[in-house]
Amino acid sequence: xxxxxxxxxxxxxxxxxxxxxxxxxxxxxxxxxxxxxxxxxxxxxxxxxxxxxxxxxxxxxxxxxxxxxxxxxxxxxxxxxxxxxxxxxxxxxxxxxxxxxxxxxxxxxxxxxxxxxx
Ligand SMILES: [Zn+2]
Ligand SMILES: [Zn+2]
Numbered sequence: 001x002x003x004x005x006x007x008x009x010x011x012x013x014x015x016x017x018x019x020x021x022x023x024x025x026x027x028x029x030x031x032x033x034x035x036x037x038x039x040x041x042x043x044x045x046x047x048x049x050x051x052x053x054x055x056x057x058x059x060x061x062x063x064x065x066x067x068x069x070x071x072x073x074x075x076x077x078x079x080x081x082x083x084x085x086x087x088x089x090x091x092x093x094x095x096x097x098x099x100x101x102x103x104x105x106x107x108x109x110x111x112x113x114x115x116x117x118x
Pocket of ligand 2: 062063064066067075102103
């Protein structure tokens with residue numbers, strides 16, 4: 001019988017999984033999937049004001065799905081998405097031609113696709 005290797009708790013904070021060495025497979029997969037996410041930063045007061053003004057003139061969701069629908073069937077837009085995916089800190093963060101109005105659920109769907117890949 002080869003000596004049984006001692007199991008250790010995964011070094012990721014809050015993860016209780018026992019693993020032979022290093023991070024557990026789940027955390028390794030998460031670390032691989034994690035990318036720099038500039039679109040989580042820069043959503044400050046200036047951005048909120050700019051996006052609120054944009055929504056006044058773009059009241060309906062402009063996502064790819066809704067763009068196919070007659071206006072009456074579209075979701076009401078509550079958020080402004082950056083088409084380039086870089087958020088307010090991107091080079092076109094405050095360029096309205098880089099914005100599209102989106103409903104919360106459609107924006108979440110797009111963000112999830114960007115984060116996890118398609
Ligand atoms: Zn873990
Ligand atoms: Zn939509």
